[in-house]
Amino acid sequence: MPNFLITNNLETLNGYHIAQIDGQKAHTLRGFYEEVAKVLGFPEYFGFNLDSFDEMLNDLSWLEQSKIAIYITNSDSFVEKERNPDKLPTLLDLLDATCEDWKWIDEDDEISKKELIVAFSPSERITKLLDSQEISYEVK
Numbered sequence: 300m301p302n303f304l305i306t307n308n309l310e311t312l313n314g315y316h317i318a319q320i321d322g323q324k325a326h327t328l329r330g331f332y333e334e335v336a337k338v339l340g341f342p343e344y345f346g347f348n349l350d351s352f353d354e355m356l357n358d359l360s361w362l363e364q365s366k367i368a369i370y371i372t373n374s375d376s377f378v379e380k381e382r383n384p385d386k387l388p389t390l391l392d393l394l395d396a397t398c399e400d401w402k403w404i405d406e407d408d409e410i411s412k413k414e415l416i417v418a419f420s421p422s423e424r425i426t427k428l429l430d431s432q433e434i435s436y437e438v439k
Contacts, residue, residue, distance in 0.1 A: 302398035303429060303436035304418040311439040312418060316364035322377035328386055331378055349393065356397045359413050366414045375422035388432050395434050
């Protein structure tokens, strides 16, 4: 399965803990960080920036679930009002790399293995962004 899905069917995420984020509440990166911190229960020391977000996603030790899906609804609104348009492609690349990194954790590592995927509700904007970043995805 690719690291990204485009779907309106939550049954495709069966077996995953779904961390659902409304894209309308995440118009900016700060809004996204606030929403993802809530739904994934980030520790209080989360810094609401890309580096801290990367650190959190590469840990996830506070979550009991081993399969996690970040599902963004209203994806046409997701980070649409960010002042720096280069930040969303950077975020997408980070999400893709982090999902991939989790695939290479083995049983001997100190952290328990997780499976992380990112899903978006269908929108032309998200499809174009993923295509422009050459990020593979599956439509279900």
